[in-house]
Amino acid sequence: xxxxxxxxxxxxxxxxxxxxxxxxxxxxxxxxxxxxxxxxxxxxxxxxxxxxxxxxxxxxxxxxxxxxxxxxxxxxxxxxxxxxxxxxxxxx
Amino acid sequence: xxxxxxxxxxxxxxxxxxxxxxxxxxxxxxxxxxxxxxxxxxxxxxxxxxxxxxxxxxxxxxxxxxxxxxxxxxxxxxxxxxxxxxxxxxxxxxxxxxxxxxxxxxxxxxxxxxxxxxxxxxxxxxxxxxxxxxxxxxxxxxxxxxxxxxxxxxxxxxxxxxxxxxxxxxxxxxxxxxxxxxxxxxxxxxxxxxxxxxxxxxxxxxxxxxxxxxxxxxxxxxxxxxxxxxxxxxxxxxxxxxxxxxxxxxxxxxxxxxxxxxxxxxxxxxxxxxxxxxxxxxxxxxxxxxxxxxxxxxxxxxxxxxxxxxxxxxxxxxxxxxxxxxxxxxxxxxxxxxxxxxxxxxxxxxxxxxxxxxxxxxxxxxxxxxxxxxxxxxxxxxxxxxxxxxxxxxxxxxxxxxxxxxxxxxxxxxxxxxxxxxxxxxxxxxxxxxxxxxxxxxxxxxxxxxxxxxxxxxxxxxxxxxxxxxxxxxxxxxxxxxxxxxxxxxxxxxxxxxxxxxxxx
Numbered sequence: 001x002x003x004x005x006x007x008x009x010x011x012x013x014x015x016x017x018x019x020x021x022x023x024x025x026x027x028x029x030x031x032x033x034x035x036x037x038x039x040x041x042x043x044x045x046x047x048x049x050x051x052x053x054x055x056x057x058x059x060x061x062x063x064x065x066x067x068x069x070x071x072x073x074x075x076x077x078x079x080x081x082x083x084x085x086x087x088x089x090x091x092x
Numbered sequence: 093x094x095x096x097x098x099x100x101x102x103x104x105x106x107x108x109x110x111x112x113x114x115x116x117x118x119x120x121x122x123x124x125x126x127x128x129x130x131x132x133x134x135x136x137x138x139x140x141x142x143x144x145x146x147x148x149x150x151x152x153x154x155x156x157x158x159x160x161x162x163x164x165x166x167x168x169x170x171x172x173x174x175x176x177x178x179x180x181x182x183x184x185x186x187x188x189x190x191x192x193x194x195x196x197x198x199x200x201x202x203x204x205x206x207x208x209x210x211x212x213x214x215x216x217x218x219x220x221x222x223x224x225x226x227x228x229x230x231x232x233x234x235x236x237x238x239x240x241x242x243x244x245x246x247x248x249x250x251x252x253x254x255x256x257x258x259x260x261x262x263x264x265x266x267x268x269x270x271x272x273x274x275x276x277x278x279x280x281x282x283x284x285x286x287x288x289x290x291x292x293x294x295x296x297x298x299x300x301x302x303x304x305x306x307x308x309x310x311x312x313x314x315x316x317x318x319x320x321x322x323x324x325x326x327x328x329x330x331x332x333x334x335x336x337x338x339x340x341x342x343x344x345x346x347x348x349x350x351x352x353x354x355x356x357x358x359x360x361x362x363x364x365x366x367x368x369x370x371x372x373x374x375x376x377x378x379x380x381x382x383x384x385x386x387x388x389x390x391x392x393x394x395x396x397x398x399x400x401x402x403x404x405x406x407x408x409x410x411x412x413x414x415x416x417x418x419x420x421x422x423x424x425x426x427x428x429x430x431x432x433x434x435x436x437x438x439x440x441x442x443x444x445x446x447x448x449x450x451x452x453x454x455x456x457x458x459x460x461x462x463x464x465x466x467x468x469x470x471x472x473x474x475x476x477x478x479x480x481x482x483x484x485x486x487x488x489x490x491x492x493x494x495x496x497x498x499x500x501x502x503x504x505x506x507x508x509x510x511x512x513x514x515x516x517x518x519x520x521x522x523x524x525x526x527x528x529x530x531x532x533x534x535x536x537x538x539x540x541x542x543x544x545x546x547x548x549x550x551x552x553x554x555x556x557x558x559x560x561x562x563x564x565x566x567x568x569x570x571x572x573x574x575x576x577x578x579x580x581x582x583x584x585x586x587x588x589x590x591x592x593x594x595x596x597x
Contacts, residue, residue, distance in 0.1 A: 010168050011184075012213060014158035017220075018285075045285050053282040055159060055168045074162060076279050077362050085354050085362045 001063065002038035003048060005031050008059045015050035015060075024050060130343055133260050133314055135439075136205040136432060137237055138400065142505055146481035146570075147435045149203040151398040152210045153190035154183065155221045159213035160245050161281040161297060164359035165320060165350055168213075184212075187224035189411055191232060196414040197398055198233055199424035201405070202431045203479075207233075210241040210263075216250045226257040232421070235428055237261065241318070245281060245297055247304030255311055262308055263346075264301055265318045268326050269333055271295040276325050279359070302340070309341035316344040321368045321376060322360070323350070334380040345380060349373050370495075371537055374506055400479045468587025470499035473574050474509065474535050474559070476543035483565050483573050487546035494570070495538060498578035503571040509534040532557045540577055542570075 002023075005015075009030035016024045016031065021044075023037035033050070040062075041048045051060045051068035057075065058067040071079040138145040159168070185193060198204045207229055209215040215222040226238050240254075241263040254262070268274045274294025281293040288296060308315045317337045319330050326333075334345050350367045352360040359365075368376075398406045474493040476485035490511060497506045511531040528550055535541060538559050544566035546554075554561050565573035581587050 012157040012159070012168055013218065014160070014213070014282075017158075047286055049285060052285065052287045053158075053160065055162055074280065075167075075359050076164075077359055081362060089354055 001040055001042070002035035003033055003040055003050065003068070004035070004061050004063075004065075005033050005050070006059060006061055008056050010056055010059075012055065014053045014055065018049035018053060020044040020049065130314065135436070137239075137261065138206065143439060143481075144205075145400075146477070146479055147203065147439075148205040149201050149398075149400045150206040150208060151194060151197050151204060152208050153185060153194060153225055154212055155185050155187055155190045155225050156209055156211055156215040156218035157184050157213050158217045159211075159243075160217040160283075161214070161243050161293075162279050163243075164277055164279065164365075165322070165352060165361075167357040183410065185411075187221055187228060189414075190225045191228040193409055193411070193414050194229055194236070195233060195421060195424075196417050196419060197405075197409050198236065198428065199417075199419045199421065200408070201398075202424070202427040203400065204236070204428065205432070206237045206239060208239045208241060214243050214245070215240040216242045216246050216254075219250060219253065223253060223257065226259070230257055233425070235425060239263070241265070242304075243297070244301035244304045245283070246300070248300060248307055251304065251307050251311070255313070259313065261314045261316065263316045263318055264305055264342075265320070266298075266301050266305075266333055266337060267319050267322070268294070268329055269298055269302070269336055270329060271298060273326050273329050274298055277320075277322065302336075305337060305340050305342060315342045316346060317342045318346045318348060320350050321347050321373055323366055323368050323372065325365075327368070327372070327376065330376060331379055347373065347377055347380065370507065370509060370534075377506070467500050468578075468582045470497050471540070471578055471581060471587065472496070472506070472538045473498050473503075473577055474538040474541040475570050475574065476541070477570060481570055483542050483568055483570055484544050487541065487543040487550055487561065487563075490543065493535060493538075493541065496570070496574045498574050503574040503578075528553060532559065535559050540581075542573055542577065 005024070007030060011026075011030055013026075013031075016026070019038075020041060021037045021039055023034045023039075024031055025034065045052075048060075048068065054060050054069060055074060057069045057071050057073060060068045062068065071082075134141040134144065136144055136148050138148045138150050159166075194207050209222050209225060222240065229236060229238060238257060238259050239261040240259065242265070244264045244266065247262075247264065267277050271291045271294040274297060275291045278294050278297060280287050280289045281297055282288075283293070283296055305315055305317070315337075317333075319326070319333055321327055321330060330347060334347075337345060349370075350360060350365070352358060352365050352367055354361050354364075397404045398409055473496050475483055475496060476487055476490035476493055477483060478485045492508050492510045494505060495507045495509060496503045498504075511527065511534055531550075532553060535554075535557075540560050540562055541554060542562050542565050544563065546561045546563050551561050562577060565576065568576075578587075
């Protein structure tokens with residue numbers, strides 16, 4: 001049972017000091033989770049701390065590769081809206 | 093509407109009385125309206141003193157990447173070279189790197205008087221990095237003022253630590269005092285190990301901000317309040333914010349326009365939330381000016397900006413360039429102190445001149461104070477300046493213009509207009525509008541533009557747009573030149589019709 005940080009991480013450091021197991025470490029190109037140390041905060045906190053502060057949707061995933069913060073859940077921008085605006089910008 | 097955070101019994105600040113502390117009248121009058129202690133604290137601070145911003149430089153050390161809230165006008169993507177707006181940086185620094193960079197800038201730019209930490213996240217969400225930077229600089233460059241800008245969420249808990257570093261100034265961004273409004277600006281906060289959303293999140297944030305404001309004032313730390321003007325969301329509400337933060341003792345309120353472009357990837361940008369127009373911003377600032385000192389010269393700097401307000405010399409001080417510099421820190425400190433003494437003497441003599449009734453530059457004011465119909469209406473005049481309080485920039489080189497309102501009462505800085513509209517990105521941003529088109533649009537409402545020189549093509553285009561260029565006042569002090577132009581216009585009969593109902597701010 002461990003979480004994983006994936007490529008959309010922006011290296012903002014917010015999660016690193018919160019981890020009760022010191023499982024998160026700075027790495028290139030982005031922060032990583034030591035799977036041997038991560039407990040998903042079970043027993044320490046109700047919510048996994050890294051996922052509770054992470055500002056980037058999709059950057060933290062569980063073992064089934066499901067995003068703890070799926071698209072639209074943090075910004076309120078729906079994936080459809082995002083795609084439509086990106087297409088609009090590209091067409092300029 | 094309820095305002096749970098507002099304590100009606102909060103003591104009014106000693107220096108916030110009516111017009112005396114406002115931006116009424118000239119810049120010198122504004123400074124004179126502040127208490128001696130506040131004036132001493134802000135006299136070299138470009139972000140807090142309108143007068144100082146012509147002479148002194150600031151830099152922001154980007155050591156604080158983490159944030160504990162989400163704002164709808166922010167996204168957490170860094171490093172867009174085309175963007176000049178808060179929250180964006182190219183290079184995140186460790187405290188040690190930040191200290192070395194600051195010392196290098198302080199050696200190369202003797203005008204440097206202030207080191208601020210403003211992000212790119214929230215300084216107090218990165219307490220170790222922020223305070224390590226302050227600690228090192230308090231030791232190695234004790235002449236620099238240290239300040240920080242925060243969203244306020246954990247301010248009450250960090251205030252003891254903050255007070256250790258002799259920080260005289262703190263800026264809190266307060267966009268609302270009503271959780272209903274806050275829920276439209278902040279989608280979530282991180283609080284007590286949970287992500288809290290919506291109205292509940294805004295309620296906690298507002299309470300913490302107000303508590304932090306009160307605690308800072310109680311400790312004698314100057315507080316400036318920043319608010320982002322978001323049309324249709326908090327535009328009317330900011331009058332209430334201004335009234336409340338003034339009552340609690342904030343000494344300056346800085347209302348800045350929302351920056352929202354779809355390209356920035358923010359909620360507001362993507363949802364098509366528009367930014368306020370220059371006249372909307374000015375109208376709100378004028379309305380709030382009756383309540384407290386309003387700041388008109390903010391440039392909404394990046395979190396890694398370096399130099400005088402309005403310029404960014406960050407590219408000269410990248411980590412590799414700083415590493416290659418050989419610096420005599422003692423000589424640099426002496427240069428800074430000498431420059432500050434010189435500027436202080438110049439400003440003091442300017443104030444003394446302004447206070448002399450016989451001074452020709454002030455005669456218009458001295459003669460016409462009696463209540464009667466105004467001599468002529470007020471005029472917006474744009475100015476191209478590279479600093480030092482002079483008209484010393486070529487029209488074509490100006491990346492921004494200062495806008496002064498000239499009237500019988502004197503020249504008053506009312507804002508600044510950027511010519512590159514936060515983006516110099518060329519093709520990706522191109523909609524067929526030239527730089528000159530954008531500049532002319534940015535100067536809408538101004539009737540004159542003063543600069544050291546100007547080319548023939550822009551001259552003709554500006555005149556056609558009703559903005560008459562004037563290169564006759566190159567190297568003159570800005571306020572003198574602005575008033576000279578106003579008097580010329582008055583003498584030419586161009587100011588005959590006072591605008592009905594216009595408030596005399």
